[in-house]
Amino acid sequence: MAHWLMKSEPDVFSIDDLERDKTASWEGVRNYQARNIIRDEMKAGDLAFFYHSNIGAPGIVGVMRIQKEAYPDDTAFDPNSEYHDPKSDRESPRWYQVDVAFEEKFKETIPLAWLKEQPLLADCPLVKRGNRLSVMPVTRKQWRFIMQHARRGERRLPQ
């Protein structure tokens, strides 16, 4: 089983939206590197961190599971969609999406600022300067490290 990190702007789609809806189509990815990961590498059952981007305090906010492997992103065919891409057609779709399912929301966001301080995460594309990749792999070791930190944070909190 592989692990991933997927960014979303919470104003557009947040972990709370996913918790409410239980599942979602991860549509609107319009970057080839991210597309290749989604289309070629993600498998049903994989786990992914949900990351809130483009806000005051960006960070990892929870976990989701890849529920359905890649299939064409229909929003690319829809002229009324903000994700419309006239160069994509149903015969040879350019963009793909997966379906994701809610797993958990962390009690506390794990801030990007903290992630950047961790030597173990130095190789993660997320903390590299200028990185804009919205879907990226997370190693098993990095996943365990971040999950352990999330659990520590939860134990520290009062009930």
Add this chain to the structure above:
DNA sequence: GCCAACGTTGGC
């Protein structure tokens, strides 16, 4: 709101 970094487009 600013702006650095990056990806894409299109003229040549």
Add this chain to the structure above:
DNA sequence: GCCAACGTTGGC
């Protein structure tokens, strides 16, 4: 194929 111009991402 090069590369300047442009648009977008996303932290701050």
